[in-house]
Amino acid sequence: MPELPEVETIRRDLEKKIIGKKIVAVLILQKKSVHHSADKFKKVLIGDRISTINRRGKLLYLSFQKSLLFLLIHLKMTGQLIYRQRDKIVAGGHSLGCIDSELPNKFTRMVVKFSDGSELFFNDLRRFGYLKLVTAEEKEDILRQSFGIEPLTADFKYQSFVRLFLKRKTTIKALLMNQKLIAGIGNIYADEVCFCAAIRPNRRVDKISKSEKKKLFGCISKILLLSIQHRGTTFNSYVDCDGHTGNFVHLLKVYGRDGKMCKRCGGIIKKIRVGGRGTHFCPKCQE
DNA sequence: GTGTTTGTTATCAA
DNA sequence: CTTGATAACAAACA
Numbered sequence: 386m387p388e389l390p391e392v393e394t395i396r397r398d399l400e401k402k403i404i405g406k407k408i409v410a411v412l413i414l415q416k417k418s419v420h421h422s423a424d425k426f427k428k429v430l431i432g433d434r435i436s437t438i439n440r441r442g443k444l445l446y447l448s449f450q451k452s453l454l455f456l457l458i459h460l461k462m463t464g465q466l467i468y469r470q471r472d473k474i475v476a477g478g479h480s481l482g483c484i485d486s487e488l489p490n491k492f493t494r495m496v497v498k499f500s501d502g503s504e505l506f507f508n509d510l511r512r513f514g515y516l517k518l519v520t521a522e523e524k525e526d527i528l529r530q531s532f533g534i535e536p537l538t539a540d541f542k543y544q545s546f547v548r549l550f551l552k553r554k555t556t557i558k559a560l561l562m563n564q565k566l567i568a569g570i571g572n573i574y575a576d577e578v579c580f581c582a583a584i585r586p587n588r589r590v591d592k593i594s595k596s597e598k599k600k601l602f603g604c605i606s607k608i609l610l611l612s613i614q615h616r617g618t619t620f621n622s623y624v625d626c627d628g629h630t631g632n633f634v635h636l637l638k639v640y641g642r643d644g645k646m647c648k649r650c651g652g653i654i655k656k657i658r659v660g661g662r663g664t665h666f667c668p669k670c671q672e
Numbered sequence: 673g674t675g676t677t678t679g680t681t682a683t684c685a686a
Numbered sequence: 687c688t689t690g691a692t693a694a695c696a697a698a699c700a
Contacts, residue, residue: 386677511677620677
């Protein structure tokens with residue numbers, strides 16, 4: 386379940402590792418994960434070098450030194466990007482998400498090999514994730530059509546945020562998770578942001594006061610930044626590109642804590658369903 | 673065998 | 687046209 390903090394952690398790490406590296410081989414182990422013919426994919430990538438790695442919401446996009454195409458990578462629920470140096474000693478061991486596990490494994494969908502012997506593995510247990518080559522124009526269309534305000538940038542202003550509430554009657558959780566309104570927040574951080582602002586996730590947005598909107602606005606940046614500082618949340622399958630788990634899971638206040646004591650007021654965290662998603666909140670201190 | 677997990681999109685309804 | 691709610695998808699695990 387990589388959301389903005391997890392994808393950003395991967396982006397920053399990969400940026401240090403693979404920029405400028407020359408691609409010498411591409412293995413496609415699962416055709417469905419690559420939205421092109423294997424031949425086209427190889428033809429474009431092999432011989433070129435990675436130029437930039439950017440992110441919008443939960444979507445990564447790479448550019449190249451020669452090709453004018455962009456590589457979009459969406460990890461969806463269980464996608465992983467793991468980078469390995471050559472001759473890295475691997476021991477057998479645990480299954481998903483282990484730093485020492487052998488690669489490729491049964492969930493590896495694509496492998497990119499670089500000229501220095503290092504490799505980038507795209508693993509995806511559930512096969513929702515994808516890699517896709519697009520033109521600059523297609524990329525711009527997708528970024529414009531599919532993503533709203535990008536948090537943690539200068540575009541994320543209180544005035545823009547408040548505008549999202551106008552004429553809407555959906556729940557605050559649905560609003561926070563709507564990528565076309567705000568980009569990058571998924572199920573975990575929607576619950577955490579609502580807790581931070583002391584608002585029930587199923588509250589209708591037209592019933593939220595001005596002071597609460599201010600709290601929400603502050604909480605979004607606060608939670609996302611704090612999670613990035615702790616290298617994201619590993620709940621099920623997320624690992625960074627070294628195969629390490631994220632540490633923010635220890636700082637989660639509500640997600641996955643149903644039945645446990647609220648860290649703020651001592652109430653018991655409850656789990657309900659909002660918009661078909663598992664939703665966690667404290668009935669005592671979230672109104 | 674059943675229910676649960678979630679990011680995104682398609683679809684239908686209002 | 688806009689907005690909202692829901693189902694569907696995929697696949698493993700408890």
